[in-house]
Amino acid sequence: MDIKKLMSVALVAAAASAFSVSAKAADISGAGATFPYPIYAKWADAYKKETNNGLNYQSIGSGGGIKQIKAKTVTFGATDAPLKAEELNESGLVQFPMVMGGIVPVINLDGVKAGEVVIDGATLAKIFLGEIKVWNDAALVKLNPKVKLPSTAIAVVHRSDGSGTSFNFTNYLSKVSADWKSKVGENASVEWPTGLGAKGNEGVAATVAQTKGAIGYVEYAYAKQNNLTNTDMVNKDGKTVAPKMASFQAAAANADWSVPGYYQILTEQPGAESWPITAATFILMYKQPADKAASDEALKFFDWAFTKGDKMASELDYIPMPAKVVALIKKTWAADIK
Amino acid sequence: MTDFVVQDRALAKAKERAKALSAFRLGDLVFKNITLSAAVTVLVILGGVILSLIRGSIPAFHAMGFEFLTSQSWNPVTDKFGALPAIYGTVVTSLLAIVVAVPLGLGVAVFLTELCPMWARRPIGIAIELLAGIPSIIYGIWGLFIFAPFLQEYVQPAIIEFFAPIPFLSSVFAGPAYGIGTFTAGIILAIMILPFITSISRDVFSTVPPVLKEAAYGIGCTTWEVVRKVVIPYTRVGVVGGVMLGLGRALGETMAVTFIIGNAHKISGSLLAPGTTISATIANEFTEAVGDIYTSSLIALGLLLFLITFVVLAFARLMLMRLDQKGGKP
Numbered sequence: 001m002d003i004k005k006l007m008s009v010a011l012v013a014a015a016a017s018a019f020s021v022s023a024k025a026a027d028i029s030g031a032g033a034t035f036p037y038p039i040y041a042k043w044a045d046a047y048k049k050e051t052n053n054g055l056n057y058q059s060i061g062s063g064g065g066i067k068q069i070k071a072k073t074v075t076f077g078a079t080d081a082p083l084k085a086e087e088l089n090e091s092g093l094v095q096f097p098m099v100m101g102g103i104v105p106v107i108n109l110d111g112v113k114a115g116e117v118v119i120d121g122a123t124l125a126k127i128f129l130g131e132i133k134v135w136n137d138a139a140l141v142k143l144n145p146k147v148k149l150p151s152t153a154i155a156v157v158h159r160s161d162g163s164g165t166s167f168n169f170t171n172y173l174s175k176v177s178a179d180w181k182s183k184v185g186e187n188a189s190v191e192w193p194t195g196l197g198a199k200g201n202e203g204v205a206a207t208v209a210q211t212k213g214a215i216g217y218v219e220y221a222y223a224k225q226n227n228l229t230n231t232d233m234v235n236k237d238g239k240t241v242a243p244k245m246a247s248f249q250a251a252a253a254n255a256d257w258s259v260p261g262y263y264q265i266l267t268e269q270p271g272a273e274s275w276p277i278t279a280a281t282f283i284l285m286y287k288q289p290a291d292k293a294a295s296d297e298a299l300k301f302f303d304w305a306f307t308k309g310d311k312m313a314s315e316l317d318y319i320p321m322p323a324k325v326v327a328l329i330k331k332t333w334a335a336d337i338k
Numbered sequence: 339m340t341d342f343v344v345q346d347r348a349l350a351k352a353k354e355r356a357k358a359l360s361a362f363r364l365g366d367l368v369f370k371n372i373t374l375s376a377a378v379t380v381l382v383i384l385g386g387v388i389l390s391l392i393r394g395s396i397p398a399f400h401a402m403g404f405e406f407l408t409s410q411s412w413n414p415v416t417d418k419f420g421a422l423p424a425i426y427g428t429v430v431t432s433l434l435a436i437v438v439a440v441p442l443g444l445g446v447a448v449f450l451t452e453l454c455p456m457w458a459r460r461p462i463g464i465a466i467e468l469l470a471g472i473p474s475i476i477y478g479i480w481g482l483f484i485f486a487p488f489l490q491e492y493v494q495p496a497i498i499e500f501f502a503p504i505p506f507l508s509s510v511f512a513g514p515a516y517g518i519g520t521f522t523a524g525i526i527l528a529i530m531i532l533p534f535i536t537s538i539s540r541d542v543f544s545t546v547p548p549v550l551k552e553a554a555y556g557i558g559c560t561t562w563e564v565v566r567k568v569v570i571p572y573t574r575v576g577v578v579g580g581v582m583l584g585l586g587r588a589l590g591e592t593m594a595v596t597f598i599i600g601n602a603h604k605i606s607g608s609l610l611a612p613g614t615t616i617s618a619t620i621a622n623e624f625t626e627a628v629g630d631i632y633t634s635s636l637i638a639l640g641l642l643l644f645l646i647t648f649v650v651l652a653f654a655r656l657m658l659m660r661l662d663q664k665g666g667k668p
Contacts, residue, residue, distance in 0.1 A: 063626035064625045066628065067628070160596075161626050162628065189626065191413035195612070196518050203597075211487070
């Protein structure tokens with residue numbers, strides 16, 4: 001039947017596109033988080049032009065990245081949800097941050113433009129708990145006295161797949177709402193009390209864009225590229241901030257990276273300028289890699305990215321790691337990766 | 339001397355015949371074994387799939403026990419998983435699809451075989467078969483970007499308002515209108531299985547001997563009566579087969595449903611609310627499932643889908659057998 005033929009053609013096409021990148025054995029191989037995929041792809045492209053060494057990065061999600069590195073099928077794994085120091089030691093892994101970015105709430109309301117609506121953490125948690133159901137709820141009206149909010153029902157949009165973005169978002173909600181912490185908790189995927197699930201950052205972006213009255217959360221670049229209406233947020237210091245490079249950087253500046261395994265989550269950082277839902281993305285590698293040469297090649301790439309990649313990162317609205325953190329990371333490489 | 343030659347010749351002939359016959363026998367034996375091994379391969383693959391599904395789902399059943407089938411909670415934080423919302427979503431979306439697609443599909447098939455002018459039959463038939471050729475991801479994207487916003491804006495508010503004063507139905511069609519949800523997924527599935535039901539029904543309708551129909555028309559039956567009393571009873575088995583094929587596709591459909599069902603692990607009284615299906619859950623969560631129990635729960639869901647499909651097909655066979663007994667031979 002025709003469908004079968006079509007399906008097999010589609011399968012072959014999918015397989016071809018999946019394997020075409022990995023065909024060259026010499027490439028550095030990595031897998032994991034989708035959040036930093038745009039910048040890793042850009043770095044890999046520039047690195048290939050400069051050194052003729054390719055990078056094969058499969059953006060299969062943070063959980064997938066952790067699985068793959070533990071199965072030793074890749075040279076490095078990438079995750080937005082850092083592993084705790086004990087888990088790193090147990091599996092003989094080294095972890096370090098690579099780049100940072102912001103997660104922003106996005107909404108779809110007729111006549112409301114980006115940055116017009118302000119939300120604080122407690123209200124955001126109540127919306128995602130399903131306790132605030134309409135846009136003209138008293139809590140929202142109080143935060144936005146100047147905006148004419150409609151009586152439209154709120155459609156909560158969350159990730160249906162496990163994701164580092166969800167991990168950081170639920171981590172933030174747990175920090176600002178005791179209710180959220182006890183009822184839902186923080187994880188790459190949780191039992192969402194309400195709302196629609198969509199796959200990937202791009203799925204959430206599309207669903208919010210198509211659904212009237214929707215609210216969702218995406219990595220900043222996705223909000224920008226899809227022209228979504230983002231909200232401003234009230235941060236830990238009680239100040240209203242807009243999502244932009246400066247506010248992401250302010251949040252990152254206050255972080256203390258001198259902890260084992262660089263286990264640092266950047267949500268709800270202090271500082272008048274800090275964007276409350278900022279996140280770092282991490283690389284996982286073996287202390288004693290089975291393939292020493294491949295591991296060295298990967299480190300060379302990361303070294304190159306730290307040295308020359310900052311401008312490219314900024315162009316895509318990622319925040320490069322500060323110089324003193326990079327110095328720390330290089331020390332870790334020298335000391336731990338044999 | 340001559341006798342001897344004749345005998346010799348006859349012997350040679352017999353030998354030749356025996357040789358040819360044994361060659362035939364050998365050919366037959368080889369052919370039989372090749373086809374046998376083809377059949378066995380299918381059985382081995384099927385058995386392997388079932389075995390690996392069962393093996394993979396043991397940790398989940400071990401951890402949750404029977405609760406896996408009855409619990410509504412799907413919580414990766416506490417590693418507690420329940421399959422009920424996914425089972426419910428799978429069954430409800432498929433039933434919805436059948437309820438919409440069967441009358442529509444049969445209507446098209448009857449029109450094409452009985453009423454449609456000759457010149458229009460081929461174009462309409464081809465158009466419907468083309469629906470079957472559209473990859474499911476296209477249905478998903480179309481559903482998310484065009485169909486769901488359309489439903490949210492124009493159709494669902496009207497449905498909610500219409501059913502609001504009617505008890506029971508008001509909760510089946512309760513708001514808010516998201517556009518995305520179980521209802522939308524059912525409609526998209528109906529469109530996807532429509533070509534199966536239509537083309538199979540059309541094919542079996544055209545096997546009805548003209549003499550039967552002409553006789554019915556001859557005694558003054560209307561077209562409706564001919565279809566109801568002659569065509570449908572004669573082709574019952576084929577039509578039910580087409581419906582089952584459609585149901586089979588609806589139960590397992592993944593990509594299109596994932597886009598538009600809302601992926602919420604919840605059983606809602608309202609058809610307009612978001613839900614999930616077994617295959618959508620697996621597609622969404624498998625790559626990111628961390629931990630043995632999570633992964634195993636997803637494999638167990640796969641096993642359940644296998645069982646549901648098997649039960650549906652078995653039930654369909656049973657129904658057909660009973661219909662046959664009741665109605666006699668078609």
